[in-house]
Amino acid sequence: MRELSLVLLCLLRISRKGVQCNGWSVHVPSDVTGELGKMVILPCTFTHPYKTFDRALTAIWRIREPYNGTVIFKCVSQSSSELCKTAISHKNKYKLLGNPRHKDLSLRVDNLTWSDGERYFCRVELAGDIQDKYESRNGIKLHVVAAPRIINITVSSSRDHTFQARCTAEGEPAPALTWTGPPYSSLSSGSSSSHRVTKELQSLTHDGKYTCTAVNSHGRAEGAVYFYKFRASDSSSFTILIFVPLAVKVVVLLVMLSFAVFSREGPPSAPSSLARPQLPECTYENFDR
Numbered sequence: 001m002r003e004l005s006l007v008l009l010c011l012l013r014i015s016r017k018g019v020q021c022n023g024w025s026v027h028v029p030s031d032v033t034g035e036l037g038k039m040v041i042l043p044c045t046f047t048h049p050y051k052t053f054d055r056a057l058t059a060i061w062r063i064r065e066p067y068n069g070t071v072i073f074k075c076v077s078q079s080s081s082e083l084c085k086t087a088i089s090h091k092n093k094y095k096l097l098g099n100p101r102h103k104d105l106s107l108r109v110d111n112l113t114w115s116d117g118e119r120y121f122c123r124v125e126l127a128g129d130i131q132d133k134y135e136s137r138n139g140i141k142l143h144v145v146a147a148p149r150i151i152n153i154t155v156s157s158s159r160d161h162t163f164q165a166r167c168t169a170e171g172e173p174a175p176a177l178t179w180t181g182p183p184y185s186s187l188s189s190g191s192s193s194s195h196r197v198t199k200e201l202q203s204l205t206h207d208g209k210y211t212c213t214a215v216n217s218h219g220r221a222e223g224a225v226y227f228y229k230f231r232a233s234d235s236s237s238f239t240i241l242i243f244v245p246l247a248v249k250v251v252v253l254l255v256m257l258s259f260a261v262f263s264r265e266g267p268p269s270a271p272s273s274l275a276r277p278q279l280p281e282c283t284y285e286n287f288d289r
Contacts, residue, residue, distance in 0.1 A: 023049025026136040028122060034112045036146035036172070041097060044105040044122035046134060054080045056127035059100045061107050063118040066135050073107060075100075100124065109142070114172075114195060117144040146195070147219030148175035153212055155204070155225050163204040165225055167212030170196045175214035175221075182206035204229075 025047045034040030042061075057077045062069035073094040075084035084100050093111055098104025105122045120142060123135035148171035155165050169175050174192055177199040183206060190199040201210065204227050211224045 023047065024134045026122065026124075026134055028136050028138070028140050030138065031141045031143060033143045033145055034109070034116075036112055036114070036144055038112055039108055039110045040112060040142065042107045042109065042120050042122075042140050042142065044098070044107065044136065044140075046103050046105065046122075046124050048103070048124075048126065048132070048134070050126075053126060057084070057100050058125040058127075059084055059096060059105045060123040060125065060135075061094065061105075062121045062123065062135075065119075066121045066123075066137055066139060069121060077101065112144050114144055117142055143172075145172045145218060147171060148214035148216050148221040150212060150214060150221050150223035151196075153223040153225050155227055162202070163227065163229070165201040165204060165210050165212075165227065166198065167200075167214075167223060168196065168198045169212070169214035169221065169223075171214065171216045171218065171221075173216050175216040178213050178215075179210060180213065181210035182208040 027045045029043060032040060032042055056079075059073075059075050059077075060071060061073040062071055064070060071088055072090040073086075073096070074088040075086045075096055077084040077100055080101050084096055086096070089095070093109060095108045095110070096105070097108050098106035105124060107120075107122070109116060119139045121136050121139040123133070126132035148169050150167065150169050152168040153166070155163055157163050165179070167177055167179070169177060172195045174195055174197050177190065177197055179188055179199065179201045188199055188201045190197065192198070197214070199212070204210070207228045209224055209226050211222055214221045
């Protein structure tokens, strides 16, 4: 009956910020916010009923659920004079900032990604009695936020020969997308999935620059696409547009070839007025006379 009373007393002392029972306590914030691509610190401190403790100590961090959640970090310190040596660090992105011997298990998470937005639970284990293990029950909810970023903006055509502009952006909170540009009468449609939002501008009818703007509480981003639709009045004008540039290229090529041949042969040689008269092929002299 006394053990049941102690259990009930322990449960009654569970609070949002910390858990205390029989000299044990774990204190963590309920929420922590970090920015995408940067680092964040998850605070965790604890107490234990011992005045001094010089045996082996193990620090553990889990995600998703307490006690049975996936272990993402673990370190072990064999004595009070030894640092906590890392045994597990998933993807090498977790580092213990606190000193477990000073009752601090604070963890640093590097290079935040969207998948890091989980609930985290810290745990301490003291070698000896099996009861010398304690873990945060409510854990810390990590919220990953990000300013908007345009990740794709394109123009495409449909089978009915109409054109659409599509813009996709991501951010947290999910950004609001708006299209601006030449006057148009078409409607836009949108879709969203978690932190990613897509909005499409249908049936483009005017040439020009179309700009997509994404906005949330952390900032804004813009992306633009240029749309020009080819128009031909009739088949004859279309033919002229194709063959006139080709004819110009042929004429230029012929002129260049003629110039090359002329340069190679050189100009025809003209008779020189200073040329000496030709001598006879042979001469005869009588040296006896």
